[in-house]
């Protein structure tokens with residue numbers, strides 16, 4: 001079947017299989033920031049933003065993207081300049097192996113879209129679906145605080 005949707009601001013029209021996951025589809029068309037960790041909706045590595053909300057793409061069918069607006073980490077930076085979230089993650093060193101980072105940034109972005117000045121508790125809640133094996137979370141929370149108000 002054909003899906004028509006906006007990906008990182010660009011209109012797309014793509015063929016998808018009925019049982020294809022959004023995760024596999026997005027990677028197939030080049031969105032390699034979308035990572036597969038658990039494949040079961042538990043780790044958040046595959047998080048994307050659909051219509052302004054963070055969702056796990058491993059539990060979504062590509063067909064469900066029809067008519068939506070999708071943002072992946074590839075769409076965060078514009079014309080070579082990083083999004084404030086990306087800048088803050090880099091400045092603060094909220095990245096170690098980096099595997100969780102795109103999904104983490106997508107959840108942070110979704111949080112800041114609806115709440116530009118979140119409290120630490122609200123940041124923790126916004127990122128609760130994203131697991132990180134490396135950083136211990138403190139720097140990630142600091143990075144989201146730093147990006148708040150600038151995204």
Ligand code: FES
Pocket residue numbers: 035036037038039040041042043044045046047056057058059
């Ligand atoms: S790969 Fe989707 S939540 Fe883990």
Ligand code: FES
Pocket residue numbers: 094095096097098099100101131132133134135
């Ligand atoms: S930086 Fe390695 S899993 Fe988060």
